[in-house]
Amino acid sequence: MEKRKKLKGTWRTNFKSEQTGFIARGHFWFLAFLLMASLVFSPPFVEAEVEWRVLKNLDLNAKPLDIATSTDGKWLFILTPGEVLIFSVPEGTISDRIPVDKEFDRIAPLPRPDLISLTSGTKNSLQVIQFAPIYAFDLTSLPIKGPQDAFVTLAVFDDYQCPYCARLESTLRQVVEKYPNDVKLVIKHFPLSSHEYARKAAVAALAAGRQGKFWEIHEKLFASQNELNDAKVDSIAGEIGLDMERFKKDLQDPAIASLIDRDLKDGNRANIPGTPAVFLNGKLLNLRGPDALYQAIDAELKKKKK
Missing domain, CATH: 3.40.30.10 (Glutaredoxin)
Known part of the structure; x- marks a missing residue:
């Protein structure tokens, strides 16, 4: 790799300050140019409203402490005191409940979609839970x-x-x-x-x-x-x-x-x-x-x- 040669004496210092000032001034005018260009060439701003609707209301029968979503987007985990509610996003229902210690007040997903972690701010503890959905398949008329x-x-x-x-x-x-x-x-x-x-x-x-x-x-x-x-x-x-x-x-x-x-x-x-x-x-x-x-x-x- 070719290295830059060192410069000696005050000339080096002066050169550096002049160079820095030049770069700073150039940087300022460059930003000013970008700002003016954006005002001239960008399309006019159109004010828009947001349309929204409630997709689901859940009666949890308990105070929600924290929520997390599985990495595959299929499950929503709702932590309540002493319980984790597992909500199936595709089916729109709570499919199961996992009992946990009431000390846990935070929940987070892990890289695998079947793993979640629970932490407690009061007792400085952590727990990893693995879960496996159990599906009821219709087997009628099948050999x-x-x-x-x-x-x-x-x-x-x-x-x-x-x-x-x-x-x-x-x-x-x-x-x-x-x-x-x-x-x-x-x-x-x-x-x-x-x-x-x-x-x-x-x-x-x-x-x-x-x-x-x-x-x-x-x-x-x-x-x-x-x-x-x-x-x-x-x-x-x-x-x-x-x-x-x-x-x-x-x-x-x-x-x-x-x-x-x-x-x-x-x-x-x-x-x-x-x-x-x-x-x-x-x-x-x-x-x-x-x-x-x-x-x-x-x-x-x-x-x-x-």
Whole structure:
């Protein structure tokens, strides 16, 4: 790097002061020029009123001490003495309440949307709370593998052209085999718009389900996910012994399309990050492999024994 040479004597001092004065004067005239230009060239100021309306009134039945919003904008946390109210922004309702010590008087979001922090100005204490929303999905008219009254329900949002969904299939089969009396598996269809044939495949699966062949076609659709088209689906339907006339008719039934639309709505309401999305008794799992799924199921089953 080239350095500036030092100057000696009073000449350096005088030069510096003159230079500083020149720069200051130049800076003043430059600002004056900008001000005049803004007055001449800027559009005329138009006075405007503000339109507003109240979107929601909440009766908290307690004095609010502080509020915070989750980083994803989905939740509003309202701290009251001894309680945190969790308000769902999309649904416009208070979905749950978390009991806390009355000493806490401040609440703040953390970088993860499932974490909040509580602090107390009087006792100099801090508490971090992790919460997980539990969703009640409508599972009516969907095929179920496992006992109807199983303690654990695995609801999986799937896409037949999603490679990660295909990889999960072997794990899900192992789960049902390992917990034959305690786990039931339900497929919720969430065809992504980026996958051209995913929705048609979901319609075909539900249509086959009307003939008691959902799980057979479900497995074969995933096995053929890279070559799905109308001809391939017809071929699979013939392989598993479907009544083709009835199958073709059911493919056009609006009731099947409505089931898929319902699943899409449920998935969007739960803000699923993509497919596959696995919910254990309504709670979204962050899967890191088969062992993580087994651990989550075992932890849930321990609640049954209490």
